[in-house]
Amino acid sequence: MVQAIINGKSIQAEYSDGLVILDNEQQLLNILSLNNGKNLHLLYKNHSYYFEVLGFNKETKNFTLGFDGKSFEVGIKDRFDQLLHSMGLDSLKSSKVNELKAPMPGLVLSIKTAVGQSVVKGDPILILEAMKMENVIKSPTDGIIKSINIAEKQAVDKNQILITFE
Numbered sequence: 001m002v003q004a005i006i007n008g009k010s011i012q013a014e015y016s017d018g019l020v021i022l023d024n025e026q027q028l029l030n031i032l033s034l035n036n037g038k039n040l041h042l043l044y045k046n047h048s049y050y051f052e053v054l055g056f057n058k059e060t061k062n063f064t065l066g067f068d069g070k071s072f073e074v075g076i077k078d079r080f081d082q083l084l085h086s087m088g089l090d091s092l093k094s095s096k097v098n099e100l101k102a103p104m105p106g107l108v109l110s111i112k113t114a115v116g117q118s119v120v121k122g123d124p125i126l127i128l129e130a131m132k133m134e135n136v137i138k139s140p141t142d143g144i145i146k147s148i149n150i151a152e153k154q155a156v157d158k159n160q161i162l163i164t165f166e
Contacts, residue, residue: 106130
């Protein structure tokens with residue numbers, strides 16, 4: 001059993017050998033990936049649909065699909081995701097990150113953020129020089145910078161707390 005969440009509405013589906021069961025009704029379902037996964041062709045209830053894949057988040061298993069000039073958020077939860085949820089363990093995979101630690105000893109060359117600034121996961125936070133290489137240290141989470149515990153031109157040790165998040 002797979003759970004699909006389409007724009008917030010949950011649908012339970014079973015899929016096997018080209019057949020899908022939705023609302024206790026069995027139908028033929030054929031999905032083809034086109035243009036190296038950039039488009040999907042869906043054949044369902046004798047109707048043909050073309051979707052554009054606008055985005056995919058591997059961690060959350062959410063797709064953004066374009067159809068008929070509109071975009072749709074589609075999340076997929078397989079039986080393992082549903083089992084983790086039923087056991088109350090699904091929140092473990094999305095634990096909140098409260099601090100950024102130095103991944104290696106080095107010298108802080110520049111700080112790219114400020115206290116109170118809002119950051120998104122993947123935003124550059126600082127440049128750390130280690131073994132004569134400049135490393136861009138990126139935000140591990142979405143959040144607001146609570147404190148910056150280092151200064152430019154400061155030497156840091158591995159696992160030293162550099163930044164804390166609200």
